[in-house]
Amino acid sequence: MSDTIKLQYTVSTDDFTRAGEASGDVKRKLKKMGSAPEVVRKVAIAMYEGEINMVIHANGGTIDVEITPEEILMVLQDSGPGIADVEKAMQAGYSTAPDRVRALGFGAGMGLPNMKQYSDEMEIETTIGVGTKVTMKVFQT
Amino acid sequence: MNEKFFTSVNLDADLCKGCINCIKRCPTQAIRVRNGKAEITNEFCIDCGECIRICPHHAKLPSYDKLEVLKDYEYTVALPAPALYGQFNNLDDVNIVLTALKRVGFDDVYEVSGAAELVSELSREYVHNHPELHPIISTACPSVTRLIRVRFPNLIEHLLPIKPPVELAAELARERAVKKTGLPPEKIGIIFLSPCPSKVTAMKSPLGTEKSNIDAVCAIKDIYTRLLPEMKAVADDPEELRISGKIGISWGTSGGEASGLLVENYLAADGIENVIRVLEDLEDEKLDNLEFIELNSCNGGCVGGVLTVENPYLAMVKLKRLRKYMTVAKSHVEGVVAEEDAYWTEEVTYEPVFKLGTDMKDSIARMARVEELCEHFPGLDCGSCGAPTCKALAEDIVRGKAREHDCIHVLKKYIHHLSDEFSKLDGE
Ligand SMILES: Nc1ncnc2c1ncn2[C@@H]1O[C@H](COP(=O)(O)OP(=O)(O)OP(=O)(O)O)[C@@H](O)[C@H]1O
Ligand code: SF4
Ligand code: SF4
Ligand SMILES: [Mg+2]
Numbered sequence: 001m002s003d004t005i006k007l008q009y010t011v012s013t014d015d016f017t018r019a020g021e022a023s024g025d026v027k028r029k030l031k032k033m034g035s036a037p038e039v040v041r042k043v044a045i046a047m048y049e050g051e052i053n054m055v056i057h058a059n060g061g062t063i064d065v066e067i068t069p070e071e072i073l074m075v076l077q078d079s080g081p082g083i084a085d086v087e088k089a090m091q092a093g094y095s096t097a098p099d100r101v102r103a104l105g106f107g108a109g110m111g112l113p114n115m116k117q118y119s120d121e122m123e124i125e126t127t128i129g130v131g132t133k134v135t136m137k138v139f140q141t
Numbered sequence: 142m143n144e145k146f147f148t149s150v151n152l153d154a155d156l157c158k159g160c161i162n163c164i165k166r167c168p169t170q171a172i173r174v175r176n177g178k179a180e181i182t183n184e185f186c187i188d189c190g191e192c193i194r195i196c197p198h199h200a201k202l203p204s205y206d207k208l209e210v211l212k213d214y215e216y217t218v219a220l221p222a223p224a225l226y227g228q229f230n231n232l233d234d235v236n237i238v239l240t241a242l243k244r245v246g247f248d249d250v251y252e253v254s255g256a257a258e259l260v261s262e263l264s265r266e267y268v269h270n271h272p273e274l275h276p277i278i279s280t281a282c283p284s285v286t287r288l289i290r291v292r293f294p295n296l297i298e299h300l301l302p303i304k305p306p307v308e309l310a311a312e313l314a315r316e317r318a319v320k321k322t323g324l325p326p327e328k329i330g331i332i333f334l335s336p337c338p339s340k341v342t343a344m345k346s347p348l349g350t351e352k353s354n355i356d357a358v359c360a361i362k363d364i365y366t367r368l369l370p371e372m373k374a375v376a377d378d379p380e381e382l383r384i385s386g387k388i389g390i391s392w393g394t395s396g397g398e399a400s401g402l403l404v405e406n407y408l409a410a411d412g413i414e415n416v417i418r419v420l421e422d423l424e425d426e427k428l429d430n431l432e433f434i435e436l437n438s439c440n441g442g443c444v445g446g447v448l449t450v451e452n453p454y455l456a457m458v459k460l461k462r463l464r465k466y467m468t469v470a471k472s473h474v475e476g477v478v479a480e481e482d483a484y485w486t487e488e489v490t491y492e493p494v495f496k497l498g499t500d501m502k503d504s505i506a507r508m509a510r511v512e513e514l515c516e517h518f519p520g521l522d523c524g525s526c527g528a529p530t531c532k533a534l535a536e537d538i539v540r541g542k543a544r545e546h547d548c549i550h551v552l553k554k555y556i557h558h559l560s561d562e563f564s565k566l567d568g569e
Contacts, residue, residue, distance in 0.1 A: 003502050005509045024421065032536075033504040034496040037294035044425050067508075069501040140501065 005067045011051055013060040016104060022063050023047035033067070035140060042138045043072050046118040049111040050076045050134055056101050057081070058132060072138045079131040086124050090116065145492070148186040149204045149341035150193060154178050156200035161524040163192035163201060168413045169288070173537070174527035184494040187287040188339040189413045189438045190447040203338035203447055206357040208364065211246050214330030214356070216322050218314045219247040220307060223254040223393030224336040224443040225361050226463055227456030229372070233463065236379035241371035243380070245364065247332070249318060250382055254389030256310035258472040261388050261401035263303050263483050268402060268433055274299055276423070276431035279398055281305045283343035284438035285416055286489065290348065293420050294491035302485040304350060306392060307333055307340065309483055311354035332357045334364050336446030337439065349485035360448040386468040394457045395442035399435040409435040411442050497539060507539040514538060519550045
């Protein structure tokens with residue numbers, strides 16, 4: 001039997017009601033696997049923020065998750081507009097969210113900073129007009 | 142006798158038809174139909190009563206004490222839940238109910254809503270003094286506390302560590318009865334008139350306290366019919382027995398506890414599915430700036446409990462009318478209860494009952510197997526196997542509690558395969 005579990009999720013465009021389905025599923029699975037509560041919390045928060053960014057800023061995409069006894073690896077890939085200035089985007093409070101999204105309570109510019117804070121490793125690869133790939137890792141211990 | 146996992150919902154196997162209605166409704170997927178009968182896994186059950194509500198054959202039975210239990214004690218005190226007052230038409234004085242309770246056979250009464258006012262006062266202070274633990278989550282509904290204990294480990298630190306009103310009422314009532322009668326405490330029966338079986342579990346297997354002070358839990362619906370004639374008899378001249386006002390009575394309905402805290406930023410959710418949604422969001426830190434969260438497993442709050450008579454929404458209206466001319470509160474902490482006696486004495490700890498394997502490696506292997514099995518199953522969640530979803534069956538299989546062929550669709554395929562093989566043999 002393998003000690004890696006691989007999961008894939010499709011994040012659909014502009015559907016706020018479904019945003020959070022992927023991170024919710026991973027959260028429930030981690031609890032069933034007996035991950036430490038703090039680990040579950042970190043993954044749930046970091047992944048939800050990434051998922052919602054894909055919906056708001058990038059017309060959806062795919063999320064691949066790999067879980068091993070050592071770590072949780074999350075790869076969030078979209079073919080959205082890309083991020084022009086990653087350093088700026090990472091600043092707390094920076095947001096380009098349109099008004100209709102802000103009306104729903106998003107757009108505080110806290111997503112990426114939270115992802116950075118709650119993951120143990122994070123990397124962003126992005127190309128304007130091509131898309132964005134966010135890779136995050138959370139260690140099990 | 143504090144069993145860690147106890148459920149106050151039982152099955153009448155003779156009545157159960159194995160129709161699978163309940164397995165779909167259970168919020169924790171605690172029920173399976175095996176060999177044609179429903180079975181509850183105690184570890185998963187939170188006593189929400191949903192299966193009692195849905196069962197068309199009345200095969201799910203809440204356990205509680207019969208009123209005959211009064212005979213077991215020399216002196217008895219009734220602890221009416223505020224939800225009781227919402228059961229009667231045109232009730233304008235709680236004293237009528239309380240006096241009638243004494244005529245039904247109780248020696249004294251102690252309103253749970255009186256103790257609720259004490260809990261409100263203490264909670265106000267706790268919420269104010271612990272901004273680092275905001276939002277504080279109410280612990281008055283035992284089903285909610287039990288749910289958090291098994292499914293939301295990250296939220297345990299937010300639980301309000303104050304005894305629920307009924308527990309505090311039981312302690313104070315016993316103290317008062319001992320003083321009044323001089324009897325030894327064990328000769329006194331403290332009997333809660335409850336809206337739900339969840340409180341039966343809270344009595345037998347309490348969280349936060351080592352042992353409950355409640356001796357028996359009777360159903361509001363049982364006392365209801367006994368009370369009606371007695372209430373008529375005392376309506377014109379009831380005794381003055383009330384010890385609560387608006388704040389205490391409000392605890393009977395959703396939002397009542399929270400409003401008694403006099404804080405601005407609170408949320409009150411009722412109905413177990415809504416409760417779960419709030420807890421999921423809270424765990425993901427999607428809810429900002431809340432000081433307090435009140436959660437009730439039943440629709441409408443305690444008035445929606447399965448041991449009540451009246452439609453919960455009508456009971457809400459009745460309680461509202463009853464409250465209208467009351468003073469804000471009648472019971473106060475000062476001189477009545479020492480603060481430290483009102484707090485939990487036992488820690489509530491995470492019970493990972495839903496864990497699949499013995500360790501992480503084992504769990505991952507089993508989870509991988511669950512995913513693999515789910516690919517095999519048709520994904521209809523038809524319930525014919527006795528599990529609520531295909532995924533639940535897959536988990537049962539990896540836990541060693543079911544087999545792949547329990548899925549009738551897999552079985553059908555297998556039979557087809559066999560008959561193909563036979564016809565091949567025939568042809569040879
Ligand atoms: N996947 C993405 N594709 C394109 N742009 C993105 C993506 N993720 C983030 N951004 C850009 O980075 C900015 C900051 O993102 P961040 O998640 O921190 O804040 P936000 O989504 O605007 O608001 P909040 O997350 O607080 O609701 C966004 O406003 C957006 O311009
Ligand atoms: S709902 Fe559940 S308990 Fe009631 S008859 Fe059907 S299977 Fe049995
Ligand atoms: S009482 Fe609630 S949790 Fe327990 S088996 Fe019934 S539906 Fe499930
Ligand atoms: Mg964001």
